[in-house]
Amino acid sequence: xxxxxxxxxxxxxxxxxxxxxxxxxxxxxxxxxEKRAAVLTAVAELDYTPSRLAAGxxxxxxxxxxxxxDEFENLWFAPVLAGLRxxxxxxxxxxADAALNAxxxxxxxxxxxxxxVDGLVLAGEVPEAAVQRLGIPAVVxxxxxxxxxxxxxxxxxxxxxxxxxxxxxxxxxxxDIVCLSATGASSAAREAGYREEMGERGLAPRVxxxxxxxxxxxxxxxxxxxxxxxxGAAPPAPSAVFAVNDPMAVGVIGAARARGIEVPCGLAVVxxxxxxxxxxxxxxxxxxxxxxxxxxxxxxxxxxxxxxxxAGPVPAGASGGAREPVPAELGRDAAPGRAAPAPAALxxxxxxxxxxxxx
Amino acid sequence: xxxxxxxxxxxxxxxxxxxxxxxxxxxxxxxxxEKRAAVLTAVAELDYTPSRLAAGxxxxxxxxxxxxxDEFENLWFAPVLAGLRxxxxxxxxxxADAALNAxxxxxxxxxxxxxxVDGLVLAGEVPEAAVQRLGIPAVVxxxxxxxxxxxxxxxxxxxxxxxxxxxxxxxxxxxDIVCLSATGASSAAREAGYREEMGERGLAPRVxxxxxxxxxxxxxxxxxxxxxxxxGAAPPAPSAVFAVNDPMAVGVIGAARARGIEVPCGLAVVxxxxxxxxxxxxxxxxxxxxxxxxxxxxxxxxxxxxxxxxAGPVPAGASGGAREPVPAELGRDAAPGRAAPAPAALxxxxxxxxxxxxx
DNA sequence: TTGTAAGCGTTATCAC
DNA sequence: GTGATAACGCTTACAA
Numbered sequence: 001x002x003x004x005x006x007x008x009x010x011x012x013x014x015x016x017x018x019x020x021x022x023x024x025x026x027x028x029x030x031x032x033x034e035k036r037a038a039v040l041t042a043v044a045e046l047d048y049t050p051s052r053l054a055a056g057x058x059x060x061x062x063x064x065x066x067x068x069x070d071e072f073e074n075l076w077f078a079p080v081l082a083g084l085r086x087x088x089x090x091x092x093x094x095x096a097d098a099a100l101n102a103x104x105x106x107x108x109x110x111x112x113x114x115x116x117v118d119g120l121v122l123a124g125e126v127p128e129a130a131v132q133r134l135g136i137p138a139v140v141x142x143x144x145x146x147x148x149x150x151x152x153x154x155x156x157x158x159x160x161x162x163x164x165x166x167x168x169x170x171x172x173x174x175x176d177i178v179c180l181s182a183t184g185a186s187s188a189a190r191e192a193g194y195r196e197e198m199g200e201r202g203l204a205p206r207v208x209x210x211x212x213x214x215x216x217x218x219x220x221x222x223x224x225x226x227x228x229x230x231x232g233a234a235p236p237a238p239s240a241v242f243a244v245n246d247p248m249a250v251g252v253i254g255a256a257r258a259r260g261i262e263v264p265c266g267l268a269v270v271x272x273x274x275x276x277x278x279x280x281x282x283x284x285x286x287x288x289x290x291x292x293x294x295x296x297x298x299x300x301x302x303x304x305x306x307x308x309x310x311a312g313p314v315p316a317g318a319s320g321g322a323r324e325p326v327p328a329e330l331g332r333d334a335a336p337g338r339a340a341p342a343p344a345a346l347x348x349x350x351x352x353x354x355x356x357x358x359x
Numbered sequence: 360x361x362x363x364x365x366x367x368x369x370x371x372x373x374x375x376x377x378x379x380x381x382x383x384x385x386x387x388x389x390x391x392x393e394k395r396a397a398v399l400t401a402v403a404e405l406d407y408t409p410s411r412l413a414a415g416x417x418x419x420x421x422x423x424x425x426x427x428x429d430e431f432e433n434l435w436f437a438p439v440l441a442g443l444r445x446x447x448x449x450x451x452x453x454x455a456d457a458a459l460n461a462x463x464x465x466x467x468x469x470x471x472x473x474x475x476v477d478g479l480v481l482a483g484e485v486p487e488a489a490v491q492r493l494g495i496p497a498v499v500x501x502x503x504x505x506x507x508x509x510x511x512x513x514x515x516x517x518x519x520x521x522x523x524x525x526x527x528x529x530x531x532x533x534x535d536i537v538c539l540s541a542t543g544a545s546s547a548a549r550e551a552g553y554r555e556e557m558g559e560r561g562l563a564p565r566v567x568x569x570x571x572x573x574x575x576x577x578x579x580x581x582x583x584x585x586x587x588x589x590x591g592a593a594p595p596a597p598s599a600v601f602a603v604n605d606p607m608a609v610g611v612i613g614a615a616r617a618r619g620i621e622v623p624c625g626l627a628v629v630x631x632x633x634x635x636x637x638x639x640x641x642x643x644x645x646x647x648x649x650x651x652x653x654x655x656x657x658x659x660x661x662x663x664x665x666x667x668x669x670a671g672p673v674p675a676g677a678s679g680g681a682r683e684p685v686p687a688e689l690g691r692d693a694a695p696g697r698a699a700p701a702p703a704a705l706x707x708x709x710x711x712x713x714x715x716x717x718x
Numbered sequence: 719t720t721g722t723a724a725g726c727g728t729t730a731t732c733a734c
Numbered sequence: 735g736t737g738a739t740a741a742c743g744c745t746t747a748c749a750a
Contacts, residue, residue: 002494004472004475004494006726006727006728007727007728008727016736016737017736017737017738018727018728018737018738019729019730019736019737019738019739020735020736020737022728022729022730023735023736026729028735030735030736031735031736032735032736035735035736047492049469049472049473050473050727050728051416051473051475051726051727051728052412052473052474052475052728053411053412053413053415053416053421053474053475053726053727053728054412054416054726054727054728054729054742055727055728055729056412056728056742057410057412057413057416057726057727057728057729057741057742057743057744058727058728058729058730058741058742059728059729059730059742060729060730062412071437072431072436072437072440073434073437073635075432075434077431078430078431078432081431081459082459085459085463089463092470094453094454095453095454100440100441100444104444104448110408111451113363113408114408114409114410114411115411115412116363116410116411116412133406135361135363215639215640215641216638216639216640219640219641220640247639250639250641251639251640251641253641254639254640254641254642255641257641276432277636279575280574280575280606280609280610280613281574281575281578281579281610281613282574282578282609282610282612282613282614282616283613365742365743365744366743366744367743375720375721376720376721376722377721377722377743377744377745378720378721378722378723378745378746379719379720379721381744381745381746382719382720385745389719389720390719390720391719391720394719394720409743409744410742410743410744411744412742412743412744413726413742413743413744413745414743414744414745415726415744416725416726416727416728416742416743416744416745417725417726417743417744417745417746418726418744418745418746419726419745419746
């Protein structure tokens with residue numbers, strides 16, 4: 001493994017100074033065409049790849065941002081990342097999962113600090129301590145995440161999502177709609193939306209809480225529900241169920257089928273997240289979509305904003321993506337009374353209607 | 360955002376030289392306890408985080424390895440990563456997805472080169488060109504990946520997995536077993552295993568090929584199969600189906616149910632990959648597991664091996680994880696006739712038996 | 719055991 | 735336009 005060629009090698013080969021090479025590589029316009037060509041061929045011939053280590057050390061920025069997510073199993077973050085990448089063009093993203101790192105006693109935020117990233121996207125639970133003394137421009141992405149003084153929050157409006165799902169079922173004529181909820185901030189927000197919508201429509205809310213947010217927990221809870229209804233003494237089986245996530249909706253469908261209840265004829269079901277399984281032909285699950293892609297895009301724009309005024313006037317050439325103004329939602333204060341009120345954006349979710357709701 | 364403290368700041372505050380600080384931080388034993396304590400408190404007080412940029416530049420290694428995967432949607436890689444992390448303790452991993460990067464015209468391998476990673480794990484399709492002139496110790500992880508001269512291959516034996524699934528169904532008494540396959544190297548290997556096992560048992564193979572490896576494509580293909588069987592003229596419906604992945608198995612189950620065929624009573628189904636959905640109570644899918652966790656662990660050990668003799672005699676203190684010898688499988692040659700025959704490991708898959716196969 | 723000093727490969731600031 | 739020449743924050747001989 002021969003050592004990698006350096007900018008010196010390139011300069012020598014092209015017969016110019018190291019500075020000129022640097023200029024060419026950064027796309028400066030004040031370089032003669034011949035010199036530029038000479039440098040470029042030298043680069044190609046040597047298969048030269050500039051060292052980001054050195055560049056970061058010498059320069060004022062690293063042109064990189066760190067993304068902290070909960071865990072890679074969360075399929076949810078894939079489109080988020082795509083969105084981030086789209087609006088954060090020009091920056092290289094590196095991802096770390098809080099769960100695994102924590103398991104190893106490593107703090108992802110600390111890791112990114114030592115990498116000297118220019119900014120941070122916090123999309124997962126992060127150790128309180130590490131976050132307090134951040135010292136790096138950051139945005140919080142998602143809902144269950146903490147509110148950070150100085151860091152804008154970009155999240156999907158899950159309460160609104162809960163209302164959306166409930167309204168859909170109600171408008172389909174259902175009056176006895178059960179909400180299958182669970183623990184956690186997301187579940188709570190979605191459930192709150194359900195309660196609100198039910199209340200406004202004069203319908204009686206009926207919440208069932210599973211032990212966990214998994215398919216099997218939902219299966220068990222729903223099975224219990226149908227079993228009780230069968231007994232006769234308990235309240236009758238509902239005609240519709242809003243599950244706070246898709247796997248749980250699958251659990252409901254399974255439990256119903258086990259009791260001979262078909263979906264959607266005997267029971268209308270709506271899930272949440274519009275995960276890949278929702279689109280399965282076999283399930284065709286109506287689901288609320290938080291549009292993670294857009295979430296990422298908006299968060300990226302917000303961070304870009306932060307980065308821009310942290311670095312002072314327009315870092316020329318930095319506009320790898322569209323530097324449009326941050327959308328209007330980004331105006332409200334997240335915490336009115338705080339010392340450093342950061343703007344917040346709550347993005348409206350959409351309802352993806354499929355067969356499971358019988359629409 | 361005050362500038363981050365440097366090793367100089369720590370040294371000054373602790374009343375020692377920069378070198379001493381460096382020694383302490385790297386856990387050298389040749390440091391007096393007082394000085395060590397002084398340094399440590401200074402570090403804490405200043406909230407000092409060493410710069411990996413500077414460390415990488417100055418040192419001979421960066422203690423980091425790059426992992427290239429296909430796309431983050433591939434849930435498969437999450438446990439792989441966990442395995443890698445386990446055996447690559449001491450190195451920091453960074454992940455890049457080939458798909459998204461390619462979309463942006465970025466070459467992940469090039470990116471890692473400029474980051475000066477010590478090693479590479481190639482778990483996704485990588486541009487041929489970039490790979491040829493690698494110049495970095497690497498291992499190839501997975502199956503559809505290219506064979507790289509000099510890079511060991513660590514993969515799951517999917518042919519064996521295909522046999523496993525088929526044998527399971529055959530031993531359950533099924534004789535008319537259909538293999539629902541698709542395009543791609545993985546599908547081909549799994550299907551080949553099916554054919555082999557059927558052949559050895561004197562059973563007639565019957566392969567159905569879906570247009571894609573998705574649930575919906577499988578649903579369509581399976582629906583066609585049952586429809587034809589119903590007609591009477593065509594061959595009868597099989598009593599068992601081996602689908603080359605879990606979503607496709609779900610498609611089969613759905614199509615069967617649509618025809619009034621219940622699983623497993625009327626049809627036994629086996630999938631592949633043991634993805635999360637396979638464990639769903641509602642599906643309870645028997646599935647072949649390639650044990651991605653172990654795959655990652657073995658690949659990590661192999662890379663560690665490479666890294667060790669690339670860096671010369673035991674880089675003291677590098678043993679962040681177990682430096683056990685690489686397993687026996689790592690002995691065979693991947694490409695006997697090649698210039699640089701790299702060792703290869705084909706890991707045996709396991710069968711996870713659930714209800715869908717009626718066992 | 720501890721300090722000194724020479725790099726490491728860039729960027730950035732000047733002169734020319 | 736182009737080229738010296740300091741930083742940048744750390745590791746690593748080599749001295750002391």
